[in-house]
Amino acid sequence: MMDILLLFAWPFAALLVITAIHAYLGLHVVQREVIFVDLSLAQIAALGASIAVLAGLDLHGIGAYLCSLGFTLIGAAFFAFTRSDKSEVPQEAIIGIVYAVSAAAAIMIMDRLPEGAEHLKHIMVGNLLAVTPADVIKMTALYAVVGLLHWYWRASLLLISSDPEKARREGYNLRLWDFIFYGTFGLIVTVSVPIVGVLLVFSYLIVPGVAAVLFFDSLRPRLFFAWGLGALVSVIGMAVSFWLDSPTGATIVCTFGAVLGLLAASRSLLSRRAIKI
Amino acid sequence: MKSLLLGSSLLIASSPVFAGLRIVTTTEDLAALAREVGGKHVKVESIAKGYQDPHFVDAKPSYLLKLKRADLFIQVGLELESSWAPNLLRSARNKKIRPGARGFLDASSGCDVLDKNADADRSQGDVHPEGNPHYWLDPANGRIIAKNIAGRLSELDPDHTQDYKANLAAFEVSLKEKIAGWDKLAQAFKGSKVVTYHNSWPNFAKRFHLNVIDFVEPKPGIPASPSHIKALLERIRREKITLIFMEPYFDEKLPKKIASDTGANLLILPPSVGAAKGIKTYSDLFDHNLNLLSDALGKKQ
Numbered sequence: 001m002m003d004i005l006l007l008f009a010w011p012f013a014a015l016l017v018i019t020a021i022h023a024y025l026g027l028h029v030v031q032r033e034v035i036f037v038d039l040s041l042a043q044i045a046a047l048g049a050s051i052a053v054l055a056g057l058d059l060h061g062i063g064a065y066l067c068s069l070g071f072t073l074i075g076a077a078f079f080a081f082t083r084s085d086k087s088e089v090p091q092e093a094i095i096g097i098v099y100a101v102s103a104a105a106a107i108m109i110m111d112r113l114p115e116g117a118e119h120l121k122h123i124m125v126g127n128l129l130a131v132t133p134a135d136v137i138k139m140t141a142l143y144a145v146v147g148l149l150h151w152y153w154r155a156s157l158l159l160i161s162s163d164p165e166k167a168r169r170e171g172y173n174l175r176l177w178d179f180i181f182y183g184t185f186g187l188i189v190t191v192s193v194p195i196v197g198v199l200l201v202f203s204y205l206i207v208p209g210v211a212a213v214l215f216f217d218s219l220r221p222r223l224f225f226a227w228g229l230g231a232l233v234s235v236i237g238m239a240v241s242f243w244l245d246s247p248t249g250a251t252i253v254c255t256f257g258a259v260l261g262l263l264a265a266s267r268s269l270l271s272r273r274a275i276k277i
Numbered sequence: 278m279k280s281l282l283l284g285s286s287l288l289i290a291s292s293p294v295f296a297g298l299r300i301v302t303t304t305e306d307l308a309a310l311a312r313e314v315g316g317k318h319v320k321v322e323s324i325a326k327g328y329q330d331p332h333f334v335d336a337k338p339s340y341l342l343k344l345k346r347a348d349l350f351i352q353v354g355l356e357l358e359s360s361w362a363p364n365l366l367r368s369a370r371n372k373k374i375r376p377g378a379r380g381f382l383d384a385s386s387g388c389d390v391l392d393k394n395a396d397a398d399r400s401q402g403d404v405h406p407e408g409n410p411h412y413w414l415d416p417a418n419g420r421i422i423a424k425n426i427a428g429r430l431s432e433l434d435p436d437h438t439q440d441y442k443a444n445l446a447a448f449e450v451s452l453k454e455k456i457a458g459w460d461k462l463a464q465a466f467k468g469s470k471v472v473t474y475h476n477s478w479p480n481f482a483k484r485f486h487l488n489v490i491d492f493v494e495p496k497p498g499i500p501a502s503p504s505h506i507k508a509l510l511e512r513i514r515r516e517k518i519t520l521i522f523m524e525p526y527f528d529e530k531l532p533k534k535i536a537s538d539t540g541a542n543l544l545i546l547p548p549s550v551g552a553a554k555g556i557k558t559y560s561d562l563f564d565h566n567l568n569l570l571s572d573a574l575g576k577k578q
Binding site: 003006007008010011107110127128130132242245246247248249250 | 345
């Protein structure tokens with residue numbers, strides 16, 4: 001039994017590492033109302049990788065990684081530049097357009113590639129059970145660096161996410177700080193998406209954040225709640241996947257949906273009772 | 278002494294834990310062949326089901342458990358499973374079946390593999406530089422695969438070498454008879470020109486003298502461009518092609534439209550054991566496909 005549990009130790013460790021950073025970033029994303037920005041940045045990164053392959057670089061080599069990172073940073077700069085409270089166009093629309101165009105461009109490029117189309121497809125899908133110890137170590141190191149940056153600049157980063165007007169009045173360079181946010185965010189997403197896939201990354205980012213906002217008003221309790229929820233769903237999801245023998249990533253995403261549904265229902269019951277009293 | 282040995286082996290056999298070799302294969306074709314050769318000494322399970330596209334397999338927890346307990350892992354090779362099998366093998370951390378170990382068998386060795394070093398010609402579709410991985414669709418290769426498996430089983434379990442040899446011989450005899458029947462069926466449509474969806478059939482076409490002139494999909498996962506469809510339609514009309522066939526796991530929409538526009542027949546041809554009802558053994562697969570083809574092609578010509 002022990003050796004069977006050990007088989008799932010690394011995938012589980014990967015989920016915990018992902019929970020730690022994504023649940024936190026998710027609070028920013030929910031507050032900024034840029035829900036699909038992770039999908040968009042991941043797609044831009046995949047586009048960068050496919051251009052690298054078209055140029056003759058090895059998909060798993062450092063050149064392709066740098067190309068993909070470069071594209072992500074360009075995307076981050078673009079999102080930082082287009083955030084404006086006065087504009088008629090919601091930023092979510094721009095994010096959606098960037099997603100669609102970069103996905104379509106990647107399809108056009110893949111069509112020109114003699115090989116590697118299958119691998120590129122896998123950039124977006126990921127495979128949680130096949131995660132390697134090296135993957136987990138790499139993720140942990142990178143996420144720790146980003147986490148430290150966010151902790152060091154926490155006051156500024158939180159202010160520009162929650163109250164950009166106030167930040168502007170206090171003399172912050174909004175575009176620069178937005179770029180730092182989207183840049184670090186893109187760095188995280190480009191690493192997590194190939195490992196666990198777009199669906200899981202999206203769920204870990206958004207669901208804990210949304211659930212936390214339902215129950216708590218300030219950052220600290222929200223963050224702890226989001227972490228706890230992410231870890232709990234990881235455990236339940238892996239157990240259910242094991243029990244039903246269903247694809248693990250998809251099972252965890254559905255578990256997230258079910259748990260969020262239960263939480264929302266219990267919250268509405270609770271608040272109704274509070275009104276009666 | 279002999280009775281003591283017999284007694285102890287009976288004891289092992291009656292215990293709930295299976296004492297023979299546990300074999301995990303990537304596809305059901307390999308599993309069917311391993312069952313023929315291994316007989317009662319092996320327990321065989323396949324990861325991909327016959328109705329699934331073996332290029333893409335979503336990992337489930339049970340796959341890791343099966344691989345963890347396996348004594349022998351058999352793959353088609355030639356990059357067919359390269360997007361999932363190596364990672365799963367690594368995650369399962371079973372030294373016995375690690376690539377290079379004796380419990381790891383690439384079934385392709387010695388087989389007649391086509392399209393080796395294919396040019397990056399886009400009409401070839403999915404390019405596997407080591408050759409086309411659908412080589413099990415020639416029964417002559419099936420015999421070589423069975424031989425490869427029997428050889429490895431004898432190495433892993435030398436006590437039963439005689440049984441494996443006898444099973445292999447029996448399989449070869451029945452396959453030889455079957456092949457004669459299939460070749461005869463195929464005579465009726467020798468040289469027919471067909472269009473297939475994916476480039477899964479070069480070995481099958483070579484064996485049964487079909488002429489695959491084009492593919493519906495220019496590339497896996499890439500929708501056919503309007504110019505490709507236009508050229509394909511013109512070619513089907515010009516060369517009076519009456520048959521398009523495709524694997525059950527692709528989308529039928531476009532091939533159906535092409536078939537109805539040109540008056541050609543669209544046939545769903547299973548490329549693997551387990552891909553259609555009633556295909557349980559390796560021979561069933563060819564029985565099924567050749568009967569379908571001779572119904573569709575044989576009568577018209």
